[in-house]
Amino acid sequence: MKFKQKLMILGTILSATSFAGSIDYLSQQDAEYLAHPAMVGKIGVSGAYYNPAGLVWLEDGTYIQVNNQTHLKDYSMEYNGEKFKSDKASPAVPSVQIVKKAGDTAYFFHAGAIAGGGSVAYGGGIxxxxxxxxxFQGMLGEKFEAEFLSGSTIHGQSYYVAFQGGIARKFNEAWSGAVGLRLVDAERKFKGEGNFEIAHKDIPNLKxxxxxxxxxxxxxxxxSGIFGLxxxxxxxxxxxMRYETETKLDFDNKESKLRKGFKDSVGVLGDKFYDIIGKDPAIKQWMSEGSGRRNxxxxxxxxxxxxxxxxxTLLASGNYYFIKEAGDDLGNFDHYDNGYEVAVGVDYELNEKWTLMTGYQYTNTGANEKTYTDTDYVLDADMYSMGAKxxxxxxxxxxGTYSFVQYKTDKNLKDITYKKRVSAIGLAAIYKF
Incomplete structure (x- = not known):
């Protein structure tokens, strides 16, 4: 818990829905990923996350890699000409890797933000x-007019702090394997207000x-378990290769204001309005009834x-997300296909001091127009990266590293349009004892 609090002090953590990965996962677990995302087949200290079995091929010693990422984000959603935007940056997204290699054995540890919906602030609502x-208009009939008047800034946060560690071992002169355990502490928040007006067309004072x-x-x-070869x-x-088992996350939800807000403002109609809200996929998981699995x-x-x-050196890698098999009590993953990422990269040793890096990644999230909501929209993306060591x-x-992510603009079934742009800067220091 103390380490989680330190991460929060350093800054709010960016969402998979806003960078790389699929569903809630964050693929960018260190600064080097921002230089070339094809990390799975590479031998290095970053392998504490990406390739734990490859750590046994490092030189003997103890390694510490400290990373920070700064993410500049611009999200928007639009409905019937009304536009809602969030440009809240994530100035500090830290992570750390520690590796101890001795002989045929390596021990590894990684801590960072494995997943989450990050931090957003949509001015005026969503x-x-x-x-x-x-x-509301459809429920009340043609003699009434229902209108959204205004909203406070909607704040959303979602961060999954993870600690993982394990052991890697050589089998022979060519093969090695690794096993590890990951612990995940997840928290998701949604806070804000929206004001509506319902008026009778024939009775001006009835509002x-x-x-x-x-x-x-x-x-x-x-x-969850981690296995590498x-x-x-x-x-x-x-x-x-690396395989991570499904992480069971049974969320406990605390929310007490939403029903009360409708009851206090419109009396007996409050429960009916609350029922309408409860059927909206963007809101239902956040209601008092919203406890349940989102693995x-x-x-x-x-x-x-x-x-x-x-x-x-040429690099290539891919990640495959088994979304359709994941436990989900609230329908968050309904209509999803399994997601995947494919990436390529290049390392070029300019001289004894400098190594230049570049790469590209395509992300297919498995999402489609049936899955997008204002609080959960993961868009397919192209990621362009570069960096230097x-x-x-x-x-x-x-x-030092840099990535630009270009997202596909898309609409959901309600004709809400979603757009994103993200740039990221990574810094890291790797020290060998």
């Missing part, structure tokens, strides 16, 4: 609010003002690296 007004008022917090704790026949070629899917990853020349001395490496 696009679901005017859409809800249309639902009521329903109020959407929510302060929801959902928490869960879970664990690595094939390293020579100094030029490396092949690796992290199992993940399979495969990657390779090949040194094609003395100074040039500087060897300060025999013990210390420094790294």
């Amino acid at each position: 696009a679901t609010f005017p859409e809800i007004a249309n639902k 009521v003002n329903p109020k959407f008022d929510i302060d929801s917090e959902r928490t869960a704790f879970g664990a 690595n094939y390293h026949p020579n100094d030029k070629f490396n092949l690796a 992290l899917p199992a993940v399979a990853a495969l990657g390779a690296s090949y040194k094609v020349a003395e100074k040039t 500087y060897k300060y001395n025999s013990q210390l490496d420094l790294m």
Whole structure:
């Protein structure tokens, strides 16, 4: 818990829905990922997350890698000409890897934000609010007019702090394996207000003002297993795989204001309005009835690296997310297909001090127009990356990286349009004892 609090002090953590990954997962677990996301087949300290079985091929010693990512985000949603935006940045997204390698054995530890919905602040509300007004109108009939008047800033947070560790071991001169355990502490929050007006067309003074008022917090704790396998026949070629079991997360939801807000403002109609809200997929998981499973899917990853020349190494990797098999009590994953990512990258050793890196990744989230809501929309994306590593001395490496993510613009079945842009800067220091 103390480490989780330190991460929160350093800054709110960005969502998978806003960067890389599928469903809630965050693929960018360290700064090097922002230089070339094809990390699974690479041997390095980053392997404490991406390729634990490959850690046994490092030189003997103890390694610490400290990372920070800064994310600049611009999200928007639009409905019937009304636009709602969030441009809240995430200035500090920290993570750390520790590896101790001795002989044929390596021990590893990684801590960071494994998943989450991050931190957003939509000025004036969200696009679901005017859409809800249309639902009120449909319930009351043609003699009434229902209108969304205004909203406070809607704040959303979702962060899943993870601690994982394990052991890797050589089987022979070419093969190695790893096993590990991950613990996940998850928290999701949704807070804000929306003001509506319902008026009778023939009776000017007959007006009521329903109020959407929510302060929801959902928490869960879970664990998963990590298994790795690595094939390293020579100094030029490396092949690796990683499998993570599904993480069971049974969320406990606390929310008491939403029903009360409708009852206080419109009396007997309050329960009917609350029922309308409860059928909206963007809101229902945040209501008092919203406790239940929202598991992290199992993940399979495969990657390779090949040194094609003395100074040039090519990288390729992919992640596959078993979303359709994931436990989900509230319908969050309904209509999803399994998601995947494919990535390529290049390392070029400019000289003894500098290594240049670049890469590309395509993300297919498995989502479609039936899955998008204002509080859960994961869009397919292209990610373009670059970076540089500087060897300060025999013990210390420094790294600077940058990624730009271009998202596909899309609409849901209610004709709400979703757009995103994200840029990210990564910094890291790797020290060997």
